[in-house]
Amino acid sequence: MKRYIVKRLGMIVILLLGLTFIVFSSLYFAPGDPAEIAAGVSATAEEVEQMRVYLGLDQPFFVQYGNYLAGLLHGDLGTSLITRQPILDELLVRLPNTLNLAVASMILACLVGIPLGIVAAIKKDTWIDNLLTTVSLFGISIPNFWLGSILIIVFCVQLKIFPTGGMSEPFWTAKGFMQVFLPSLSLGLQVAASFMRIGRSSMLDVLQSDYIRTARSKGLKERIVILIHALKNAMIPILTQMGTSFGGLLGGAMVTEQVFAINGIGSYLINAINQRNYYAVQSTVLVIAFMFVIVNLIVDLLYCVIDPRIRYD
């Protein structure tokens, strides 16, 4: 197990190196001049040149990339071209909001998606199954920004139950719950639908296996067969889906943050793209991808906890 973790961490280092290279070079070769943006609209050609030297943009590509990597290793994500503040600080202020939204959506998706998937599998080919399958199909087909807007129209404008936007407290407080409920519903529904689909098919697979037949023939209650025996094995594909979905949630959070006016790293990224704030785009993309890689590593390791037969050595 230890060997596997070390090997995976080694792979992650290579993956992240590749990632930094892609992100750095894609913005390096992008049309537009960071020196011009940093110097401001009214800057003279000379001032732009000075800024270019100051930012190190006159250096060759690999020297710039090397400097960038060295900065990253020291926890320096660069300085924003617009505000001149360290990007790390700007991200750290916004990260809690994004994580708050993503985690709340994940919890909601698990609470709704997994049980409904299991119910659909148990009630296979009945009207309940058909209804749930149709609902899940709608779930994966509704764009989250549209759902968010509709939720605002219904629950904030017409019924006035929830606040229309903003986020100031974590989801486990009463105020935080009210703030995060609609955004996490609009973001988590698609993921819940995917859990429902995966949960249904993996549960159906498990329910057909020999050991379930044995458990039933021993006279165990159906509830015990499903909750104790079948669920654990059916969880593995769901867990994989959770890992991938977390990335989807981080990506989707960018959109949901725009809809509900949440000051998270998603809105920060969109603003950075619109302002052509290259360094901020680079660093935000890198931070989001890094979180995604780490979550997937955790998911891989969790397999062993859920199914002790999985040994990576």
Place this chain on the structure above:
Amino acid sequence: MKRENQIQIAFRKLVKNKLATCCFILILIELIFILFAPLFTEYDPTTMDTSIRLSPGFWNSAKCIPGHWLGTDELGRDLWSRILYGGRISLSAGIIFGTFFGMLAGYYKKLDNIIMRIMDILFTFPGILLALLIVAMLGVNVVNATIAISIWSIPSFARMIRGRVLQIKEEEYITAIRSLGASDGWILTKHVLKNALPTIIVIATMRMANSILSIATLSYLGLGVPQPTPEWGGMISSAKQYMYDAPYLIIIPGIAIILTVICFNILGDKLRDILDPSLKD
């Protein structure tokens, strides 16, 4: 007796499934409406008329202006014609690159490792992030948004096609053709591609739903199709500030997106069951 090819057999099976046929017909009707939009609306989607701005459609017969049965938007443009023309862009996201890379990776062992590792790196961009990065790099316009969505589709496309090509490559008839002296290019284009076609069609249909959602999302974020070109996601975005007075400006384009995406999702599911059930895993 006339021999049927795989696609004809698949089509025959597809027609037997009522739901899939329904979706197929709906998509066809939608395509006809969108491609021949000028026949179905007399209004230009970008012509403004502020004297009739935000006028409701058929559901409010007292205020509905004749001719504008779905109402008009914040600049007095006809919503029906914007929905029709907006579909052109929403439906045209491309899907060719993934097939190409997937085939190369599956067929050439040496390339396999390199290509699949690059795909692994691309896979580390969650959700729409890669598309955002590409738009940030290339700039905001229709072509770049389509390129971004296409490149974003490459990793999953490549992975699935590769799996199928690896299977086909091991078939005996491929060995037989190779022993007869056929070149790699010939085998790839004439035999591997032809046999991987059902898989490609299934993945393309399923990705189509995804591409429509993605391009709408990019436009919603203001990074896809710039105004005033109509696009469903962009239309919802610009209607945001009127959600109190004119919620239909958000609801109607949303229904257009959902209807199209659901049809492609159902069709993709059914095609997969018919053409390549192995993809279910």
